[in-house]
Amino acid sequence: MGEPGPGFIRRGLWFAIGLFFTGLGLIGVVVPLLPTVLFLILAAGAFARSSPRLEAWILDHPRFGHHVRDWRERGAIAPRGKLFAMGGMAGGYTVFWLSARPEPWLAAAVALTLCLIAAWILSRPS
Template identity: 25%
Template sequence: MKIKNMFYVSLGFLFLGLGIVGIIMPLIPTTPLLLLASYFFVKGSKKFELWFKGTAIYKNHLEEFIKERSMTRKKKIMINLFADAMIAVAFFMTESTVVKVVLLLIVAYKYYYFITKIKTV
């Protein structure tokens, strides 16, 4: 296995671990972290991609989203609340008006995307 592929697989396991923590701790967004894990497994190794897609974690948390491009209202709310909390920390810690405007634009785009691009089931 090439070093680049090993790096991708390592990142896949890192985000998988964080996603598993997110299953247990409701403040950590599970779906985006597992999506990142899936992405890195796909980039790193066909073997690890197939393994990950066969896990119960993938089937319970990602499979429906990947196939249907949809999420439950609860998942959308949890992801957005966590992201808003992280952005709020940066917003209140910076004194730069430009950074604050960029952060507000990110929040606006995030809500636009979740409302218009991802179906609610």
């Protein structure tokens, strides 16, 4: 019996990444503002390369599976998810602006970046 090949190691790394993102997603179920579905989308992608059984578990999950499938099939984000994303970005920018007191150019650059991200999120199908 020889050493494990690069495919074995690669699958192991993808599996570990999948477990990491699944863990973050599960934490997000109970921690406000932590994006559960985003982490499960990333976990499903990692499991697609390492564990079809765990990928299927995420895709078939009764509460979150349809969000992951909607993203895969149509790049869709649910209206509630869009609302939370917009609120999170607005809240995050407010905290940044009040706590860091950034220079005007930095405040504008961050605001522009967040506006571009918000426009992209809002352009996704629901």
